[in-house]
Amino acid sequence: MSEQSPALWADPERQQLEEQVAAAELAWLTLDVDVETLRVEIDNFALVHHQLLGPLYARLDELDALIAEAVAALSGDPEDLRLAAEARARVEPPDEHEVPSDGLWEAEQRARQVRPDREAQRLYRDLARRAHPDLSTDPAEQTRRSAFIARVNEAYARGDGGQLEQLAEEWSTAPESAPAADSPDRLGWLRQRLEWLTGRIGALAAEQVRLERTPMGELLLLAPQEPERLLEELAEQLLATAAERRDRLEGLLPAAPAGHNGGGRPGDSGGRESREDQETATMFAEALPTTDAASVPSDAVLLDVREQDEWDAGHVEGALHVPIGQVLARLEELPEEKLYVLCRVGGRSAQVVQYLVANGLREAVNVDGGMYAWEAAGRPMVSSSGAPAYVL
Structure with a gap:
C-alpha cells in the first residue's frame, strides 16, 4: 500500500465503503459455496435415489396396474376396465431414465461422493475469493478468470480435492486486477462493487430457497448429514408397500397349481379349469x-x-x-x-x-x-x- 493510503482512509465514506464491500464479499463467497455444495448434494442424491429406489417405484406402479387389471377381469365393469387401462399407461418404461450400461460404473463412482469434504470446500472458497471474474474490471482479465473458475466449479462438482489443490497452486502466481487503494477509480468501483454484491447475494439466497424446495431438496433436508440412511429407510418403506400390494393381488387371483413358482397371476394357463x-x-x-x-x-x-x-x-x-x-x-x-x-x-x-x-x-x-x-x-x-x- 502506498504512503498516501492513511490519508485516503481518513475519508469516512471511503472507509465505510471498504468495510461494507469486504463484509459483502465474505457473505457472497460463503453463500456461493453453500449453494454450490447444496446443488452438488442434490444432484448426487438424485442419482443415488434413482439407482436404488427407481426399480422399487417401477415395481409398485406395475403392481398397481396388475391389481387394476385383475379387478377389471373379475368384474367386467367398463369403469374398472378404464381404470385398468389408465393404471397400465402410468407404468413408465424404466429405460427412459436408466443410466446407460456403459456409464453405470462411472455413475456409481460419482454417486459415492454425496458431499464434498471440508478440504474441498475450503479450497473452493479460497479460489472463488481470489479468482472470481467480478474481482476485475478488465474485460480480458474477466474472460481469463471466467475460464479458470469454470475449471474450479467442475473440480468441485466432482469433489476432486487433488484437482482443486493443483488449481490453487496454479492461481497463486496470478495477478490481481482490482483498482489500487490510491487509485482515483477506487471510490466509484467500491460503490459499483457493493451494488453488485448486494444483488448477487439476493440471487443466491433465492436460488438456495428454490433448491431446498425441489422434491429431491426437500427429501435430502430430512437427513442432510446421513443421506444413505434416509435412502435405506425409504427402501424399507417401499418394500413393505410392495408386499402389501402383492398380498392384495394374490387375493384377487385364482390359486396357482402346485409347483408353479409364480403364484396365481392374470394370464396363467395352468390354473384350475374354473x-x-x-x-x-x-x-x-x-x-x-x-x-x-x-x-x-x-x-x-x-x-x-x-x-x-x-x-x-x-x-x-x-x-x-x-x-x-x-x-x-x-x-x-x-x-x-x-x-x-x-x-x-x-x-x-x-x-x-x-x-x-x-x-x-x-x-x-x-x-x-x-x-x-x-x-x-x-x-x-x-x-x-x-x-x-x-x-x-
Whole structure:
C-alpha cells in the first residue's frame, strides 16, 4: 500500500465503503459455496435415489396396474376396465431414465461422493475469493478468470480435492486486477462493487430457497448429514408397500397349481379349469390367437415385450426384446414372420397381439401364461448376466 493510503482512509465514506464491500464479499463467497455444495448434494442424491429406489417405484406402479387389471377381469365393469387401462399407461418404461450400461460404473463412482469434504470446500472458497471474474474490471482479465473458475466449479462438482489443490497452486502466481487503494477509480468501483454484491447475494439466497424446495431438496433436508440412511429407510418403506400390494393381488387371483413358482397371476394357463380361470385368461381380449408355452415351435420368432429388468433376469435366447412402451415406435424392427409374443404372465403380450392383429400389421400369437408358463414347461432360458435365469 502506498504512503498516501492513511490519508485516503481518513475519508469516512471511503472507509465505510471498504468495510461494507469486504463484509459483502465474505457473505457472497460463503453463500456461493453453500449453494454450490447444496446443488452438488442434490444432484448426487438424485442419482443415488434413482439407482436404488427407481426399480422399487417401477415395481409398485406395475403392481398397481396388475391389481387394476385383475379387478377389471373379475368384474367386467367398463369403469374398472378404464381404470385398468389408465393404471397400465402410468407404468413408465424404466429405460427412459436408466443410466446407460456403459456409464453405470462411472455413475456409481460419482454417486459415492454425496458431499464434498471440508478440504474441498475450503479450497473452493479460497479460489472463488481470489479468482472470481467480478474481482476485475478488465474485460480480458474477466474472460481469463471466467475460464479458470469454470475449471474450479467442475473440480468441485466432482469433489476432486487433488484437482482443486493443483488449481490453487496454479492461481497463486496470478495477478490481481482490482483498482489500487490510491487509485482515483477506487471510490466509484467500491460503490459499483457493493451494488453488485448486494444483488448477487439476493440471487443466491433465492436460488438456495428454490433448491431446498425441489422434491429431491426437500427429501435430502430430512437427513442432510446421513443421506444413505434416509435412502435405506425409504427402501424399507417401499418394500413393505410392495408386499402389501402383492398380498392384495394374490387375493384377487385364482390359486396357482402346485409347483408353479409364480403364484396365481392374470394370464396363467395352468390354473384350475374354473370360471375364475377363464375370466382371468380373457382379461384383455377374447378370441386372440393364443398358444400354450409348451406348443411354441423351437424355431419360432419370439417377441418379448417385458421391461429391461425382467429381460435381464431371464429370457429366451434369440428372442427380440421390445418393451411394450416402445412397440409402436419400433414397429419397423418387428420381423415379417409370424410372431409369438411373450411377457411375464400373458397380459401385456395379449395387448400387443390384439393391436398387431386388429390393425393387420403382423401375424401374431399370444403365449398364454407368459414366461411363468414357459418356465413351468421346462423350456430353456438365459439371463443377461450369465447367472441362473429366473422370471422376475
